[in-house]
Amino acid sequence: xxxxxxxxxxxxxxxxxxxNVTNFPTFFMIKRNSTxxxxxxxVSPFLVEKAITETIGEVKSTKKLRSGDLLVEVHSRKQSxxxxxxxxxxxxxxxxxxxxxxxxxxxxxxxxxxxxVATEEILKELQSQGVSHVRRISIRRDGQLLxxxxxxxxxxxxxxxxxxxxxxxxxxxxxxxxxxLRCFQCQRFGHSKTSCRGTLTCARCAEVGHDSSRCxxxxxxxxCKDAHTSFSRNCSAWKLEKEIITTKIKKQISYPEARKLVKxxxxxxxxxxxxxxxxxxxxxxxxxxxxxxxxSNSQPSESLTREPLRGTSSLGVTxxxxxxxxxxxxxxxFSSP
Ligand SMILES: [Zn+2]
Ligand SMILES: [Zn+2]
Ligand SMILES: [Zn+2]
Numbered sequence: 282x283x284x285x286x287x288x289x290x291x292x293x294x295x296x297x298x299x300x301n302v303t304n305f306p307t308f309f310m311i312k313r314n315s316t317x318x319x320x321x322x323x324v325s326p327f328l329v330e331k332a333i334t335e336t337i338g339e340v341k342s343t344k345k346l347r348s349g350d351l352l353v354e355v356h357s358r359k360q361s362x363x364x365x366x367x368x369x370x371x372x373x374x375x376x377x378x379x380x381x382x383x384x385x386x387x388x389x390x391x392x393x394x395x396x397x398v399a400t401e402e403i404l405k406e407l408q409s410q411g412v413s414h415v416r417r418i419s420i421r422r423d424g425q426l427l428x429x430x431x432x433x434x435x436x437x438x439x440x441x442x443x444x445x446x447x448x449x450x451x452x453x454x455x456x457x458x459x460x461x462l463r464c465f466q467c468q469r470f471g472h473s474k475t476s477c478r479g480t481l482t483c484a485r486c487a488e489v490g491h492d493s494s495r496c497x498x499x500x501x502x503x504x505c506k507d508a509h510t511s512f513s514r515n516c517s518a519w520k521l522e523k524e525i526i527t528t529k530i531k532k533q534i535s536y537p538e539a540r541k542l543v544k545x546x547x548x549x550x551x552x553x554x555x556x557x558x559x560x561x562x563x564x565x566x567x568x569x570x571x572x573x574x575x576x577s578n579s580q581p582s583e584s585l586t587r588e589p590l591r592g593t594s595s596l597g598v599t600x601x602x603x604x605x606x607x608x609x610x611x612x613x614x615f616s617s618p
Contacts, residue, residue, distance in 0.1 A: 304411045304437060304438055305358045305361045305362075305438070306361055306379035306380070306384040306439075307341075307354055307355050307361060307383075307384060307438070307439050307440075308352060308353070308354050308379065308380035308383035308384055308439055309352070309353045309354075309355065309361075309364050309365070309377050309378065309379055309380060310350055310351070310352060310377070310378055310379075310380050310381075311350060311351040311352075311353060311370075311375050311376075311377050312350045312375065312376050312378075313349075313350075313373060313374070313375055314374040314375060314376055315374075320348065320349020320350065321345055321349050321350065321351055322345070322349040324370075324373065328370065328371055328373075329343065329351065329370060330343070331371075332367075332369075332370035332371055333353065333370075336363065336364075336367050337355070337360045337363040337364050337367065338360060339356075340353050340354060340355050340356065340360065341354040341355060341356050342354045352380065352383075354439075364377055365377050365378070365379075383439055383533065384437065384438065384439050385413065385435055385436060385437055385438070385439070386435070386436050386438060386439060386440065386441040386456070387433055387434065387435050387436070387441075387456070387457035388433070388434050388436065388441045388442075388445075388454035388455060388456055388457055389418075389431055389432065389433055389434070389454070389455045389456075389457045390431070390432050390434060390445060390452045390453070390454055390455075391430055391431050391432075391452070392430055392432065392447065392450070392452055393430045394447075394450065395430065395432065395447070396428060396429075396430045400415040400416065400417055400432070401415075403415045403432065406447070407434070407445065407447070410442070410445055410446065411436045411437050411438055411442070412434050412435065412436060412437075412445070413435050413436065413437045414434070414435035415432055415433070415434055415435075416432070416433045416435075417429065417431070417432050417433075418431040418432070418433060433457050434454070439533065441454055441456055442454055456530055456531065457530075458523070458526055458527050458530055459526065460523065460526075461519060461522035461523055461526060463511070463512065463519075464477050464479065465484075466479060466480075466481055466482070467479025467480060467481070467482050467503070468482050468484050468487075468503040468504065468511040469503065469504065470504065470518070470519075470522045471522075482503055482511075483496050483498070484503075484510055484511040484512055485498065485500055485501075485510050485511075486498035486499060486500065486501050487501040487502060487503045487506070487511065493510070502516055502518070504516060504518035504519070505517050505518040521543065524543050525539045525540050525543050526539070528542055528543050
């Protein structure tokens with residue numbers, strides 16, 4: 282199995298200049314302080330623009346959300362410190378706070394040398410580079426949980442650094458893309474069993490009223506109706522879901538926005554993504570790539586893509602892709618006629 286050349290993984294002397302780590306919040310929510318629920322839907326954009334430039338200068342972007350609140354992205358640490366102090370836009374009282382989720386990002390590093398180092402120690406050593414959390418990816422093999430050399434790092438900045446320094450090593454950081462969350466009760470994507478409002482549906486035959494544990498009926502997928510189980514990685518609906526999540530993270534947009542974008546890249550409306558993905562899934566490399574080039578240099582690569590045991594979350598243990606490199610649903614999928 283060929284090693285990817287993306288990262289010089291050992292023995293590299295490098296400088297300690299990691300200036301690309303930002304380490305301060307760049308996305309801020311601005312709400313109107315109003316007892317009668319007034320929002321920015323009724324405020325002149327001229328007033329907003331003028332108020333922002335006069336208080337903190339020109340910002341990277343300003344968006345009005347559906348809620349009527351503003352989402353502002355700032356350029357610099359200075360603006361980041363200034364914006365939270367702003368109390369009024371002209372005569373309109375406001376409150377400013379860092380956005381709850383947009384100011385952090387998750388990346389994956391691969392490092393055999395850290396295989397036997399505790400994640401607490403790794404966190405302590407990497408904190409100065411903006412790392413706020415470390416989780417090791419483990420895989421289940423023959424009922425045993427095994428550590429891998431892949432680590433998921435959470436950074437306290439919206440922009441993922443391209444590299445991270447581990448003493449004399451320089452490791453490339455790939456964006457972490459979680460697998461689609463599939464409900465173990467109704468088998469649909471996007472929620473878990475605990476919040477399911479659907480009915481118990483068999484993951485093997487798609488019939489309602491029983492689970493798949495003792496089912497021997499013919500395989501049928503709940504989500505795409507094809508002849509495979511609902512947890513199959515060949516499922517076109519799963520691949521579509523994965524592509525939406527990938528787009529959401531790569532472009533830092535909301536799930537609905539990402540969904541719209543992915544759908545709009547589908548060649549023919551109506552003859553949707555599903556049939557396109559189906560065609561391409563017979564290509565020789567498609568299957569193996571499904572879950573990530575990241576896993577291609579680890580020995581037990583298939584197990585990363587395997588359906589986790591009943592009752593375990595697919596999010597924690599299974600795969601991820603590296604959007605900076607081609608993944609299974611790279612644009613070539615969409616460009617076919
Ligand atoms: Zn459900
Ligand atoms: Zn069944
Ligand atoms: Zn399917």
